[in-house]
Amino acid sequence: MDSPRILLAAGGTGGHVYPAIAIADALKAENPDTEILFVGTKDHMEWDAVPKSGYDIRNVWISGFHRRFTLKNLIFPVKLITSLIQSLRILSGYKPHVVISCGGYAAGPVAWVAGKKDIPVVIQEQNSFPGVTNRLLAKFAVKIFTAFKQADHFFPEEKTQVTGNPTRATLIGANKSNALDAFGFTDDKPVLLVMGGSGGAKTINEAMKANIEALHDQIGLQIIWQCGARYYDELSTGIKKKNLDNLRLTAFLDNMAEAYAAADLVISRAGASSCSELMLTGKPSVLVPSPNVAGDHQTQNAKAMVDAGASKLLEDNAMKETMTELVEQLIYDQENLKRMNQAALNLAKPDAAKLIAKEILEIAKSKL
Template sequence: MDNPRILLAAGGTGGHVYPAIAIADALREENPDSEILFVGTKNHMEWKAVPKAGYNILNVWISGFHRRFTFKNALFPVKLITSLFQSLKILSDFKPNVVVSCGGYVAGPVGWVAGKKGIPVVIQEQNSFPGVTNRLLAKFAVKIFTAFKEADQYLPKEKTQVTGNPTRSSLKDADREQALESFGFSEDKQVLLVMGGSGGAKTINEAMKANIENLHDEAGLQIIWQCGPRYYDELSTEIDEQKLENLRLLAYLDNMAEAYAVADLVISRAGASSCSELMLTGKPSILVPSPNVAGDHQTQNAKAMVNAGASKMLEDSTMKETMSELVEQLIHDQENLKRMNQAALNLAKPDAAKLIAKEILEIAKSKL
């Protein structure tokens, strides 16, 4: 095959960006001659995550539309028109054979211009309730890859294929002993990994702040707490890490593979990508669905994992009062952790990225 050119548009959160990176890795593995370019925004996480993964990224000036009137909304029409012209230039210069939308606002203008230009658009939708961008682009799509069958009711059924969410296979690569060493942890204490998604989660952080001494001192746990960049400065002044020698408070987790390698139990939001990573790595988890998402899709994601025996669920509004007891009940029960581990692995779709990459390359081939 000649060098297929694939443009990936994804932005805003790790839930959109990491599946896109997983697809890019699989594309490169399937065809090392693939020319891959990302489109994102400078003020979101993709601007660092994508180059770190080894790919080039170009900027489009776009953001979401706020429901109440703000100064940002007044700028929205200007941003939209600018982003359409930027998208046209990127598409004209790069000449992709396929454009892949993994969601986020940035995928909107890029996918729309591609559709109007007759460039094949492929969508990868992570959630049971599709995001607004992917719903808008669905009419242009030649193929839509979903993680949940429930997404079909919001998308053209004849175009959809349930593949699961693409996850980075490198998440399973870390050696546990080396990972423990890199965090400065010992083998003889259980490790709790707490994550609020790439931006952090206020409720999880407040619950952790209220329970940290109990989890650290009384339960005797080693804790990795990823609190998010916007919360880090305040929390790092409020939490005395000198006293809590087995706590690692971090704004962001660069070494996810090592964090998963050491974790005995994970507390996490129930975003589709987080759930897929927990399945892939086989990590027992406590899921706290965010109440602030469209279609309450995180609760649906969490229920699927709870029903399979891979997770337990806590309500966002009550987790401060209930988390310590549940963590202690689970993390010291080795037999139950083993059962949860196997249940998570049984749910995993480790070949999702490969399946999607193969189909994208087939579509690209028809356009070369």
């Protein structure tokens, strides 16, 4: 029997890329003979993250279309035509049995061409308000996996299954003592993990910059602050002038398992993948929904976790003024942290990637 060949298309942000990697890992776990290829763009995070996870990736030249007029939109038609030709070449050469769209504009051309060529297309949608790419591709899909029931309103009911978001199995299992050592921390002070997503978050960074000395000196925290590559140089230059021995400022976190294991409390955006990872790792969190996303879906994600008792919600525009007080209130309350930990674990769907992988392999089997 031939080995199943699966192509995963995802790009732009960790919210699209990491669920795709989790699916790839689950496919390999279910059937080690599965051949896997990714499609993404060279100028986004998938170009580094996918090879680091052990998978090959091919490039398509595509970017988003800006809703307001910009000179970049003038070249969009050229990029689109080029990406469709590239997609056709990739599909003709690789001959996948199934193409999976995990969203982001890199997924659009290759999954569209796959649909036109009658190659089975599977969609995995992370958010309660689906992205434009996956909404446009829904007509080609043979199966659509969603993380939130609310997303079902945008897709054909007969194709849709709520599975939760696939999360990387490598995120769990790290030892706290070893994790503290990895960051050069001790076990006598709480650890705050601050994340702005794969690209960083300007508001979170500004709030952290304004509050860093209070968090570090007055509250006495050890801090891991992932600020994003575009903000790192400016922030690190300013922070070098301060004596902050227990701060670890980083553009990007490669060792997420250790970061989660070390943390007592996490401050994060409320993207679907971030929320799923917080559930899986059972981390108490302060969620700061981005106000700049379609359908305000991050607020909906955050409210689901707040209602369950796993998180506290902090408004983006109030963060700078209120974060230090809220962090101090939470991080030294061990009983409350334990309750939040259990509430987060109760929301987790750790088998999402496995369930999705099994269904994809069944679809592939019909094409072998």
